[in-house]
Amino acid sequence: MLKDFLHDRLPLIVLIYFSTLITILIAVLLISFSGGEQSFSTYVYMLLLASLFLCAGLLIDYVRHRSFLKQLYAIDPHSTSLDEIRKLTHRQAPTQTTKRMLDVIRTVDVHTHDQIIQYETDRKQHETFINQWVHHMKTPMSVISLLSQEGKKQAGDDHVQTFFNDIQDENDRFRHGLELMLQLARLDHFSLDFRAEPVELTQLLREVINEEKRQFIRRNLYPQIVEDTDQTIVYSDSKWLRTVIKQLIINAINYSHHGDGNKITCKIKQERESVSLFIQDSGIGIPTHDLPRVFEPFFTGDNGRKKTESTGMGLYLARTIANQLGHSLTIDSELERGTTVRLTFTSKTLQVCKVMKEQSMGRAGSQSLY
Structure with missing residues (x-):
């Protein structure tokens, strides 16, 4: 603090000594x-x-300047709360220049705070609209599904059966899109809706596969679960983990070669300090130059040009949730040979749970300051 104080006044010190020496020289x-x-x-x-x-x-x-500088140098920009920093701007300034600077900072702070409040309000309104719209769309989606099933039962013609199957396929695609949109909207509140608990991985896999069994049947694909033991327990949030696995299964279905009786293999491997889930298909694969970017939002790559329904958000959502859960999600692929996605579970999940709760409490406390 003192060193910086003297450094700022170094030109003045040099000038005074220089003028003194000039005076002595003249004398x-x-x-x-x-x-x-x-x-x-x-x-x-x-x-x-x-x-x-x-x-x-x-x-x-x-x-x-000492009192002001002492409080200023006590502030750590990386760990000090905004409330502590704001206290500095309300102190009596030692000079008019400093007073002017603090006035500008206070004005910018108030303006920024108002913008943040407005942004939060707009975001919450948008999120509420998305949630309501998704839930409203679920009703006609369910009706379409029921009508299609009834139509298939009463239809005797194969052409009509195919027609209703196509309707159900499009309805399923619509359902997946709604679920993706809803989960993306809820990511901002992840820490408020997070609970680490023991999850039976094999059972969860079977439930997800059962939910998408019609997609497997329609595309003539066969799910296969391979595991080292009869029961594999991992620590995670069952709801968010279901979203991740479901998205990976849907991707494997969409990018597999349909009608060839290919398998989608879900292999659970227990290692020394972790458990890994491999979801493998023998589909169209991903070009090597696209692999580094597959987890970026809205990135569809070469495969997205072939399948126009690709959104580029599925793997982004899966990776984001996996990171929040403390899991590792990686992908390996070879063009026209298939893709393998690896989801790794470690004890890090419990640490993430603790951090999430602390962040949630801190965010609630900071909001109450305004």
Whole structure:
């Protein structure tokens, strides 16, 4: 703090000593030209006197700034709360320049805070609209599904059966899109809706596959679960983990070769300090140049040009949720050979749960300050 204080006043210190030395030099020259006797003790006295006045001025200036500087240097930009920083702007400024600077900071802070409040209000309204719209769409979607099933039962013609199957396929695609939209909208509240608990991974896999069994049947694909033991327990949030696995299964279905009786293999492997879930298909694969970007939002790559229904948000959602849960999600693929997605579970999930709760409590506390 003192070092920075002196560094800021270094030009003034240099100027004072420079002017003192110039004054002494002029005095020496004048005395020399007049033939007088030089008194070096007088010059030393002049230099000491200038130093005394300089030190006195710096000391007075430092005392004026000390309280303000002490609080300023106590602030850590990476860990100090905004409330503590705001307290500094309401202190009495030691100079008019500092006062002007603090006034500008306060004005910007108030303006930024108002913008944040407006942004939060707009975001919540948008989220409410999305949630209501999704829930309203679920009713006609369910009606379409029921009518299609009834139509298939009463239809005797294969052409009509195919017609109703196509309707159900499009309805399922619509359902997946609604679920994706709803989960994306809820990501902002992840920490408020997160609970780490023991999850039976094999059972969860079977439930997800059963939900999408009609997609497997329609596309002539066969799900296969391979595991080392009869029961595999991982720590995660069952609801969010279901979303991740479901998205990976849907991707495997969509990008597999349909009608060939290919398998989609879900392999659970227990390792020393972790459990890994491999979801493997033998579909169209992903080009090598697209692999580094498959988890980016809205990125569809070459496969997205072949399948126009691709949104580029599925893997982004899966990776985002996996990271929030403390899991690792990686992907490996070879063009026209298939894709393997690996979801790894470790004890890190429990640590993430603790951090999530602390962040949630901190966010609630910071909101109450305004």
